[in-house]
Amino acid sequence: xSDANVDPRKLGxxxxxPERQTPFLELDADRLERNLLAMQRRADGARVxxxxxxxxxxxxxxxRRQIALxxxxxxxxxxxxxxxxxxxxxxxxxxxxxxxxxxxIDYLLEVGRARGADLNFIAADWAGVAALAEAGLRHGLRxxxxxxxxxxxxxVGVKPDAEDAVHLAAALSDxxxxxxxxxxxxxGHAYGASDISAIREIATKEAADLTxxxxxxxxxxxxxxxxxxxxxxxxxxAPIPPGVDEIRPGNYAFLDRxxxxxxxxxxxxxxxxxxxxxxxxNSRYAIIDAGSKAxxxxxxxxxxxxxxxxxxVIAERAPEAAWQIEKMSEEHGFxxxxxxxxxVGSRLRIFPNHxxxxxxxxxxYGPEDADPSSRIDARGCFA
Amino acid sequence: xSDANVDPRKLGxxxxxPERQTPFLELDADRLERNLLAMQRRADGARVxxxxxxxxxxxxxxxRRQIALxxxxxxxxxxxxxxxxxxxxxxxxxxxxxxxxxxxIDYLLEVGRARGADLNFIAADWAGVAALAEAGLRHGLRxxxxxxxxxxxxxVGVKPDAEDAVHLAAALSDxxxxxxxxxxxxxGHAYGASDISAIREIATKEAADLTxxxxxxxxxxxxxxxxxxxxxxxxxxAPIPPGVDEIRPGNYAFLDRxxxxxxxxxxxxxxxxxxxxxxxxNSRYAIIDAGSKAxxxxxxxxxxxxxxxxxxVIAERAPEAAWQIEKMSEEHGFxxxxxxxxxVGSRLRIFPNHxxxxxxxxxxYGPEDADPSSRIDARGCFA
Numbered sequence: 001x002s003d004a005n006v007d008p009r010k011l012g013x014x015x016x017x018p019e020r021q022t023p024f025l026e027l028d029a030d031r032l033e034r035n036l037l038a039m040q041r042r043a044d045g046a047r048v049x050x051x052x053x054x055x056x057x058x059x060x061x062x063x064r065r066q067i068a069l070x071x072x073x074x075x076x077x078x079x080x081x082x083x084x085x086x087x088x089x090x091x092x093x094x095x096x097x098x099x100x101x102x103x104x105i106d107y108l109l110e111v112g113r114a115r116g117a118d119l120n121f122i123a124a125d126w127a128g129v130a131a132l133a134e135a136g137l138r139h140g141l142r143x144x145x146x147x148x149x150x151x152x153x154x155x156v157g158v159k160p161d162a163e164d165a166v167h168l169a170a171a172l173s174d175x176x177x178x179x180x181x182x183x184x185x186x187x188g189h190a191y192g193a194s195d196i197s198a199i200r201e202i203a204t205k206e207a208a209d210l211t212x213x214x215x216x217x218x219x220x221x222x223x224x225x226x227x228x229x230x231x232x233x234x235x236x237x238a239p240i241p242p243g244v245d246e247i248r249p250g251n252y253a254f255l256d257r258x259x260x261x262x263x264x265x266x267x268x269x270x271x272x273x274x275x276x277x278x279x280x281x282n283s284r285y286a287i288i289d290a291g292s293k294a295x296x297x298x299x300x301x302x303x304x305x306x307x308x309x310x311x312x313v314i315a316e317r318a319p320e321a322a323w324q325i326e327k328m329s330e331e332h333g334f335x336x337x338x339x340x341x342x343x344v345g346s347r348l349r350i351f352p353n354h355x356x357x358x359x360x361x362x363x364x365y366g367p368e369d370a371d372p373s374s375r376i377d378a379r380g381c382f383a
Numbered sequence: 384x385s386d387a388n389v390d391p392r393k394l395g396x397x398x399x400x401p402e403r404q405t406p407f408l409e410l411d412a413d414r415l416e417r418n419l420l421a422m423q424r425r426a427d428g429a430r431v432x433x434x435x436x437x438x439x440x441x442x443x444x445x446x447r448r449q450i451a452l453x454x455x456x457x458x459x460x461x462x463x464x465x466x467x468x469x470x471x472x473x474x475x476x477x478x479x480x481x482x483x484x485x486x487x488i489d490y491l492l493e494v495g496r497a498r499g500a501d502l503n504f505i506a507a508d509w510a511g512v513a514a515l516a517e518a519g520l521r522h523g524l525r526x527x528x529x530x531x532x533x534x535x536x537x538x539v540g541v542k543p544d545a546e547d548a549v550h551l552a553a554a555l556s557d558x559x560x561x562x563x564x565x566x567x568x569x570x571g572h573a574y575g576a577s578d579i580s581a582i583r584e585i586a587t588k589e590a591a592d593l594t595x596x597x598x599x600x601x602x603x604x605x606x607x608x609x610x611x612x613x614x615x616x617x618x619x620x621a622p623i624p625p626g627v628d629e630i631r632p633g634n635y636a637f638l639d640r641x642x643x644x645x646x647x648x649x650x651x652x653x654x655x656x657x658x659x660x661x662x663x664x665n666s667r668y669a670i671i672d673a674g675s676k677a678x679x680x681x682x683x684x685x686x687x688x689x690x691x692x693x694x695x696v697i698a699e700r701a702p703e704a705a706w707q708i709e710k711m712s713e714e715h716g717f718x719x720x721x722x723x724x725x726x727v728g729s730r731l732r733i734f735p736n737h738x739x740x741x742x743x744x745x746x747x748y749g750p751e752d753a754d755p756s757s758r759i760d761a762r763g764c765f766a
Contacts, residue, residue, distance in 0.1 A: 021462070021487055021766035055713060077714045078672075079404070097672075097714065098662040100728050104404055124663050127727040155670055155715055156663040188712065279481040280507055280539040287538055289461075289480075293743045294765045297680035303710035303717075327686035329571065330438060330739055331460045331480065331765070332538055334686075344510040345483050356713055360676045361743075363763045380746045382677045382714070383404035 003311045005260060008319040010267035011351060015316045016275045022347065023276040023290035024366045025359070031271040032062070032253060039235065039252045040069045046240035051075050051094060053230065053250030056356045058378035059365070060088035062253060067091075073118065075230070075248045079108045080381040086117045088377065094120040094228075096184060096248065098148065098156050100127045102135035104383075109139045120181050124148040124157045129168060133177040145172050146184035146228060149213060151206040153188040153302070160209035169222045182226030182245070183210050190233035191301045196263045199237035206234065207241035214243070236264045251301070256355040257311055258300045267351075274350040274358065275315055276333065278342050286342035288312075288325075288333040290350060297328065298357035306353050309333065314342075315349040325350065386694045388643060391705040393650035394734060398699045399658045405730065406659040406673035407749045408742070414654040415445070415636060422618065422635045423452045429623035434458050434477060436613065436633030439739045441761035442748070443471040445636065456501065458613070458631045462491045463764040469500045471760065477503040477611075479567060479631065481531065481539050483510045485518035487766075492522045503564050507531040507540045512551060516560040528555050529567035529611060532596060534589040536571040536685070543592035552605045565609030565628070566593050573616035574684045579646045582620035589617065590624035597626070619647045634684070639738040640694055641683045650734075657733040657741060658698055659716065661725050669725035671695075671708075671716040673733060680711065681740035689736050692716065697725075698732040708733065 013028055043050035049072040054063050063074050063085055073092025076082035082095045086108065093112075099105055099121060112119045123129045123145050136143040147169050150157030158165045173180040187206045193199045206229055214224045229235075230248030236259075240247060251258075254272040255265045274295060280287040292309075299305035308324035312335050323342070325333040333350075335342060342348065352358040365374040396411055426433035432455040437446050446457050446468055456475025459465035465478045469491065476495075482488055482504055495502045506512045506528050519526040530552050533540030541548045556563040570589045576582045589612055597607045612618075613631030619642075623630060637655040638648045659673040675692075682688035691707035695718050706725070708716040716733075718725060725731070735741040748757040 019486065023765050098670075100660065100662050103402070125727060150665070154665060154667065155712065155717070277483065279483050282533070282537060284537065290765070292679070292681055292740055296675070297682070297740070298675055299680070302712045329538065329685045330743070334538070344508060357675055357680070360713070361763070362765075380744070382406050382673070382745075 003308070003322040003324045005257070006311045006322040007267050008313050008322040011270065011311070011313045011322065011349065012318045013273070013349065016347065020366065023274050023294050025362050026273050026275055027365050028271050031269060035253055035255065035269060035271060036066055036069055039249060040071065042235065042240065043247055044070065048240055048244055049246040051228070051246055051248050052253065053096070053248050054085060054378070055081070056250040056253050056359065058359060058376045060085065060377045061373045063088070063090055072246070075250070078381055078383060079105050080383050081378045083108045083111050084378040084381060086111050086115050090117070092118040096122055096186070098122060098124050098128050099131050099135070102131045102138065105135050109135060109141060113139070113141070120144045120146060122146045122148040122184055123168065123172065126168070129171045129178070136177045142177060142179050144181045145178050146181040147172060149183050149185045149210060151185040151187050151209050152202065153186060155188070157185065160213045165213055166217060166220050166222070169217050170220065173222050180222065180225070182224050182228060183214060184228040185210060187229065187231050187234050188302045190231050191258065191262070191304045193233065193262065196237050199233045199262065203234040203238035204241060207243050211243040232259060233262055233264060237262060251356060254355040257306055257351055257353045258304065261306055270351045272352065272355045272359065274352065276348050276350055278344050278346045278348065281339070281344050283339060284336055285334045286337050288335060288348060289331065290333050291328040291331045293330045294361050295325070295328065295333065295350065295352055296354065296357035296361055298354040300353055301356070308353070310350040310352045312348050312350050315347040386691070386705040386707045388640070389694045389705040390650050391696050391702040394653065394694070394696045394705065394732065395701045396656070396732065399730065403749065406657050406677050408745050409656050409658055410748050411654050414652060418636055418638065418652060418654060419449055419452055422632060423454065425618065425623065426630055427453065431623055431627055432629040434611070434629055434631050435636065436479070436631050437468060437761070438464070439633040439636050439742065441742060441759045443468065443760045444756045446471070446473055455629070458633070461764055461766060462488050463766045464761045466491050466494050467761040467764060469494050469498050473500070475501040479505055479569070481505060481507050481511050482514050482518070485514045485521065488518050492518060492524060496522070496524070503527045503529060505529045505531040505567055506551065506555065509551070512554045512561070519560045525560060525562050527564045528561050529564040530555060532566050532568045532593060534568045534570050534592050535585065536569060538571065540568065543596045548596055549600060549603050549605070552600050553603065556605050563605065563608070565607050565611060566597060567611040568593060570612065570614050570617050571685045573614050574641065574645070574687045576616065576645065579620050582616045582645065586617040586621035587624060590626050594626040615642065616645055616647060620645060634739060637738040640689055640734055640736045641687065644689055653734045655735065655738045655742065657735065659731050659733055661727050661729045661731065664722070664727055666722060667719055668717045669720050671718060671731060672714065673716050674714045675711040676713045677744050678708070678711065678716065678733065678735055679737065679740035679744055681737040683736055684739070691736070693733040693735045695731050695733050698730040
């Protein structure tokens with residue numbers, strides 16, 4: 001099964017270090033720098049803040065580079081993940097995840113205070129408002145909180161036209177326990193779009209939803225200091241709409257086959273790959289030493305799916321063909337190919353469907369596990 | 384969406400520690416002990432050795448318990464995984480993974496020698512024989528090697544009736560660089576069986592394939608000291624057939640929804656669960672704080688699939704209903720349920736489809752990450 005979506009010649013990279021045991025992750029430093037810079041320029045051009053989501057790379061080194069290029073801070077998924085970045089010296093972190101038990105952020109608030117970091121939270125309902133107010137009270141802090149708005153993913157957030165949105169925003173603006181940071185949305189449903197024009201519609205509707213809600217809040221006397229949106233599809237695939245103050249894409253740093261499917265990038269923008277070895281051959285498959293434990297079984301973000309589990313090319317020379325991983329065991333990938341293709345011992349490069357999920361399997365980007373700067377610092381930070 | 388496959392009352396466990404941040408893994412110590420003991424008794428009853436595959440638990444503590452109950456050693460997937468168990472004091476380890484570059488086992492052989500451990504390898508083709516012979520020569524060791532036989536999974540191994548099987552076995556028996564450990568197979572295709580009778584057919588055919596090949600080798604003057612098989616479905620779902628000397632199941636320690644689907648166990652045999660919290664609600668879903676990064680997106684082993692991504696019950700009291708995770712984002716699970724069910728803040732217990740894949744996401748079984756004995760010692764050992 002060849003991978004018809006990929007121009008194999010554009011996936012070429014220098015041969016990987018021959019002595020390294022496979023499978024391992026590789027980052028293309030030039031592509032990474034280009035991707036980081038391109039998004040910063042998009043943000044600068046639209047005069048919005050870029051606050052990248054670090055769930056993609058989970059790396060202090062890369063977060064520091066994003067800040068050095070102009071990012072205003074970072075976005076994190078879980079309290080323990082946010083904490084790694086605060087402890088690593090990032091001065092401003094938004095925890096874009098609902099907090100429903102005040103104890104969940106006790107340690108993050110302590111670390112934030114010790115480091116003098118600026119922290120922002122989100123609330124999507126009354127349980128969230130109560131938990132954050134309680135945490136703030138206990139720590140003697142007035143927490144900065146975005147109202148989370150559901151613009152169509154159907155996951156977390158108040159609907160933009162819901163009556164409750166005004167009451168929740170008022171509670172965040174009481175000036176005592178909490179302060180209103182603004183409105184925050186994530187149009188993750190853009191990953192399910194069929195093409196760029198559908199992504200543009202989603203981005204436009206998201207901005208319209210938030211602008212309308214902002215006007216409603218302002219009419220009720222509630223200031224909305226910031227409108228924050230962000231997903232790589234809407235930030236790369238559509239102009240940044242008027243009314244937006246901040247963007248929070250994450251995947252743009254590495255990109256992947258899903259981003260290619262959506263028309264967001266070219267094969268030579270793909271920053272992350274996994275180097276693997278063919279360890280067996282049979283009449284149907286080359287069997288490689290990377291399976292679901294290393295690559296993840298994600299076929300795309302948010303349950304979207306793409307055929308196969310990654311695009312495969314020869315790693316040692318300029319690729320002239322591309323294949324797909326059709327299925328996986330825990331430590332094996334099955335690559336359908338003709339006998340004679342991909343013999344045992346060949347080293348292959350795999351470009352995953354969903355780079356965020358693949359990175360989350362590994363402890364380090366290498367090449368040397370011993371180099372602290374290549375650690376995946378927030379790996380396993382689920383809590 | 385309720386989970387019709389599960390009797391929720393049989394999934395009850397004591398409430399999890401309220402102070403612990405979710406999501407986290409929990410092992411039911413009683414169920415674990417029962418599962419370990421039951422398999423050891425099956426092996427003892429059939430007078431075969433049990434050499435459990437540690438890829439399921441990746442834990443030294445559990446491997447040591449398996450040994451204490453009578454296991455003859457352990458089985459591992461990758462050299463770096465095997466090394467963790469040798470360094471942890473397990474005296475006999477079979478690396479049931481094809482080695483095609485001799486350097487891949489250099490460090491394992493050094494550690495094995497230092498620890499006086501008994502190591503076994505597999506070879507499935509001439510590249511494997513050459514790599515192992517070269518490694519043995521370089522380290523001044525005669526390596527013990529099983530001939531890997533493909534009994535139907537279509538992954539790694541020589542076909543049982545292939546002409547080459549005799550030549551490969553002869554090369555392993557030359558008495559100089561390598562020694563013939565026996566025949567080794569993995570009937571992983573049993574996970575795709577529709578019911579127990581199909582599993583029995585697979586187990587019977589596997590034993591017949593290996594017995595036939597053994598006779599052919601013996602007729603050619605090649606001794607076959609051990610016939611080793613192993614998958615949890617064939618070891619739990621079928622009698623251990625005559626002619627088998629060793630079994631290598633792994634998943635039986637924890638089991639999961641896949642084992643239930645196959646009729647291999649009851650809900651109250653499920654040892655591994657993930658405790659999560661409802662962090663948001665909307666009209667369709669309870670949104671929980673465990674997604675694809677914590678649970679994995681595996682729907683079953685070897686690319687088999689089961690609806691959803693885990694069975695869900697209330698954790699704090701005796702469960703009376705069960706639901707399913709329908710889809711996931713990286714840090715969110717979507718559990719379809721009626722409004723009023725599963726309110727924000729509820730703690731839930733998830734029984735995964737594929738426990739091996741879920742364990743591989745976490746660094747520790749907890750409850751305290753600081754307790755070294757609850758570490759997932761071989762996490763991330765892909766190379």
